[in-house]
Amino acid sequence: IGVQQVPPNMVLNGIAIIVSVYIMAPVAFSAMQGMQANQAPGNVTQNVTAGIAAAREPFRTFLEAHAKSRERQFFLRSATALWPAQQAKALKDTDLIVLAPAFTLTELTDAFKIGFLLYIGFIVVDLVIANVLMAMGLNQAQPTNVAIPLKLLLFES
Incomplete structure (x- = not known):
């Protein structure tokens, strides 16, 4: 925007x-409920392993819903190229x-797409104002x- 009073x-x-x-x-609440549901008296190691496995599923579901398949395929191909064959095959x-x-x-x-689109809006306002001021002499x-002030009115209101 050009304003110097940006929050730290x-x-x-x-x-x-x-x-x-x-x-x-x-x-996080779903993961916590999954961990609590898998607690059983007995071996602590088994409880921890089962709790982590249950807590992992809500995070996996969230990440699956929000990660684009193009990026998933990219990292899958990268792992196939970089990792040992046996580990990459199981991935x-x-x-x-x-x-x-x-x-x-x-x-x-x-985020970069959003930032670029916002930046274009600010640049357009700057160019229009500069051209109008030059045309007015x-x-x-x-x-x-x-x-x-025009940017603040346009983008903050």
């Missing part, structure tokens, strides 16, 4: 953490080792002084 990084990171916890809360596109990076890449791709007026 700590505030932005705090907002990101709060929103992430809010979005992932249903998945599926629904395994967490494939879903986690595919989800991350999907989210980063979407206001060469001494700084386009940013006129563009910032």
Whole structure:
């Protein structure tokens, strides 16, 4: 936007953490219920293994729903090329080792697309304001002084 009063990084990171916890809360509750349902008296190692397996499913479901198949196939092919043949053969596109990076890449791709589209909007406003000021003969007026209030009105309202 060109405004210098942007919140500090700590505030932005705090907002990101709060929103992430809010979005992932249903998945975490489901995982917690799955872990609690698999507790049985007996061997602690078996309880931990069963609890982790039960908690893994809600996360896998979430990642499957939000990771694009193109990225999943990319990481599956990459693992096939880089990993030992026996491990790569047993790998599926629904395994967490494939879903986690595919989800991350999907989210980063979407974030860059959104950022680029917003940036185009800001650039268009800057170009229009600069051309209008030049057409009006206001060469001494700084386009940013006129563009910032218009950007705030346009994008924040």
